[in-house]
Amino acid sequence: MPKIVFLVPLLLLAACAAGAQSGSAGSSDGSGERPIPIHGVTAGHACKAGSTAQFVGQPGNSETGAAILRASNAAVLRWAPPGVMLTMDYRQDRATVYLDVDRKVTDVKCG
Numbered sequence: 117m118p119k120i121v122f123l124v125p126l127l128l129l130a131a132c133a134a135g136a137q138s139g140s141a142g143s144s145d146g147s148g149e150r151p152i153p154i155h156g157v158t159a160g161h162a163c164k165a166g167s168t169a170q171f172v173g174q175p176g177n178s179e180t181g182a183a184i185l186r187a188s189n190a191a192v193l194r195w196a197p198p199g200v201m202l203t204m205d206y207r208q209d210r211a212t213v214y215l216d217v218d219r220k221v222t223d224v225k226c227g
Contacts, residue, residue: 158191158209163226165211176219184211184224 167187174180181193190211196202197215206227214223 157207161189161191161209163188163190163209163211165224165226168211168224171213171221171224174221176213176215176221180221181213184213188224188226190226 165188168184170187171180171184176195176197181195184190185193188211190209192207192210194202194210194212195215196212197219198217202212208227210227212225212227213221214225216222
């Protein structure tokens with residue numbers, strides 16, 4: 117009887133692990149499964165900074181940020197106030213909004 121007590125949790129754990137492996141692998145072949153996310157890529161979003169010059173001089177607030185996301189087709193917005201260090205990792209789905217000391221937008225770049 118004591119051996120069965122130890123086997124039950126192991127069997128349950130093995131069943132959970134097998135279910136997680138079969139359900140998490142995705143494909144983009146139309147099989148209906150979700151694609152595996154890749155860092156820096158959000159499906160359907162690739163930042164295009166060409167239409168973001170209109171935001172230079174505007175206040176750096178949530179309304180402007182939402183408009184920049186829509187105009188650039190980015191999925192991620194990163195604020196860059198003066199004097200703040202930023203990571204150098206590249207993300208094709210990210211827009212970086214540079215601000216001056218008055219929190220006005222000075223530039224918008226992708227990556």
